[in-house]
Amino acid sequence: LPELDYPQRLNCVAELLDKAVAGGGGARPALYGEHERWSYAQLQEKVNRIAAVLRGPLGLVPGNRVLLRGANHPLMAAAVLGVLKAGCIAVPTMPLLRARELGAIMGKSQVNAVLCADGLREEMELAPSRPERTLYFHGGAGAGSLEALMADQGPHFEACDTAADDVCLISFTSGTTGVPKGTMHFHRDVLAICDCFPRHTLKADGSDLFIGTPPLAFTFGLGGLLLFPLRVGAAAVLLEKLTPETLLRAIAQYRATISFTAPTFYRQMAALAPQHDLSSLRKSVSAGEALPLATRAIWKEASGLAMIDGIGATEMLHIFISASGEDIRPGATGKPVPGYQACILDGEGKPVGPGVIGRLAVKGPTGCRYLADPRQKDYVLNGWNLTGDAYEMDADGYFIYRSRTDDMIISAGYNIAGPEVEEVLLRHPAVAECGVVGKADAERGQIVEAHVVLRSGFDASPALAASLQEFVKAQIAPYKYPRSVRFTAALPRTETGKLQRFKLRRAE
Numbered sequence: 001l002p003e004l005d006y007p008q009r010l011n012c013v014a015e016l017l018d019k020a021v022a023g024g025g026g027a028r029p030a031l032y033g034e035h036e037r038w039s040y041a042q043l044q045e046k047v048n049r050i051a052a053v054l055r056g057p058l059g060l061v062p063g064n065r066v067l068l069r070g071a072n073h074p075l076m077a078a079a080v081l082g083v084l085k086a087g088c089i090a091v092p093t094m095p096l097l098r099a100r101e102l103g104a105i106m107g108k109s110q111v112n113a114v115l116c117a118d119g120l121r122e123e124m125e126l127a128p129s130r131p132e133r134t135l136y137f138h139g140g141a142g143a144g145s146l147e148a149l150m151a152d153q154g155p156h157f158e159a160c161d162t163a164a165d166d167v168c169l170i171s172f173t174s175g176t177t178g179v180p181k182g183t184m185h186f187h188r189d190v191l192a193i194c195d196c197f198p199r200h201t202l203k204a205d206g207s208d209l210f211i212g213t214p215p216l217a218f219t220f221g222l223g224g225l226l227l228f229p230l231r232v233g234a235a236a237v238l239l240e241k242l243t244p245e246t247l248l249r250a251i252a253q254y255r256a257t258i259s260f261t262a263p264t265f266y267r268q269m270a271a272l273a274p275q276h277d278l279s280s281l282r283k284s285v286s287a288g289e290a291l292p293l294a295t296r297a298i299w300k301e302a303s304g305l306a307m308i309d310g311i312g313a314t315e316m317l318h319i320f321i322s323a324s325g326e327d328i329r330p331g332a333t334g335k336p337v338p339g340y341q342a343c344i345l346d347g348e349g350k351p352v353g354p355g356v357i358g359r360l361a362v363k364g365p366t367g368c369r370y371l372a373d374p375r376q377k378d379y380v381l382n383g384w385n386l387t388g389d390a391y392e393m394d395a396d397g398y399f400i401y402r403s404r405t406d407d408m409i410i411s412a413g414y415n416i417a418g419p420e421v422e423e424v425l426l427r428h429p430a431v432a433e434c435g436v437v438g439k440a441d442a443e444r445g446q447i448v449e450a451h452v453v454l455r456s457g458f459d460a461s462p463a464l465a466a467s468l469q470e471f472v473k474a475q476i477a478p479y480k481y482p483r484s485v486r487f488t489a490a491l492p493r494t495e496t497g498k499l500q501r502f503k504l505r506r507a508e
């Protein structure tokens, strides 16, 4: 794509922010927080002061790494952009991480400094290998306060003259097992994700208002709630604590036009939607996990919108296969985003034709570069990124998600994809949420086990379990029905909304 031919010297913040202000867009709204409303010019000034703090009193040089830690908030967004503008590398971390996990990330990424929200100070101070250069924001005015140092800086800062392929971001995967993997991304990658998925699918412009739940520390949120809006001169709402109820209220209050969140969140919002005004929304993007048909249907009923499902990965920085604005095929994720190619590979790494399930491989302007990790050679082969996802392509070239490759249930010789069984269960009136996994079984190798959260008004009973089993048998091949049904109050999820199937498999 010609729009991806970037100059060799490039600082993505100069492109995303400084150009908008220089072009006369300084007064346009950029970010809304619970108590703030920053124009592009105001955001630029905060970013400049933060960059000046890093390069001045903190003594950092370009290429240094800065750990960032805070809930979604305009100042957290300014901190990410300030780090990049200063020529340093942002290492954003999820707010719920514990000291031990933070220590592992800091050790792995060799951070030189930390910018941390004061509310998360306690865990940060406990973290091993924390650099001395640690500043807190949203705290008091004393020593170690980012805001106090910002006040001493001038409002201007010339963007560091970085190369387009200088690393600007190290994003850690949300994987909950094993050593965390850091993925490195360049200044040009940041622009490339803006010029691929949102440009072709959302067709956003300066009148749009983006809103959603993913943390800025998750590349889904960093793109959808900060980079994409800036690229087109639009604004975003950044809220710290979001529930389905508060997000619905915020959509109506701000008259948001584009929403980003995970499938379960849409499902929960749909149940409450009749009491809210969703008329401002024109696009809803779902990512993070597979989008069940039942969820797509109830969101359509609640909002009138055909949801845009997109699969992205931290390794690829953002979404690489999605529905496009007009071309939505329920049941399929969609087609490769313009700029990307995708294919399905068999166990030997050979491409398979339509209708055959295999491993999804993708190639495009962004790709996986693990920070010092032997798993690099397993992920990238001849320029193709090998995701951990089992997919199938239909005769028209739409890509259909089946399961994570390591989540496929093998029962009495059959391959069964948990999400297919979940999709059926979610259509049952008693089911609020569910997760389907393989459970070890002496006779069949594994059996299909459903973990079910009931809607209020329904009580767990053997009779209800039997009725769920019959419901599944009546709609898909009977060998896929859950031989075991367990009722539970809640399902284990990551901070990014993903079901933690390994925890279900381990559950007693």
Ligand code: 3UK
Pocket (backbone or CB within 6 Å): 173, 174, 218, 219, 220, 221, 286, 287, 288, 289, 290, 291, 309, 310, 311, 312, 313, 314, 315, 317, 318, 319, 333, 387, 388, 389, 401, 404, 496
């Ligand atoms: C799964 C999906 C089915 C899939 C992400 C949008 O989720 C993101 O990144 P992660 O590194 O996880 C990647 C894995 O999550 N997945 C994501 N989206 C879908 N499965 N349908 C989907 N629509 O297993 C993938 O390999 O946490 C999502 C943008 C940026 C991201 N980092």
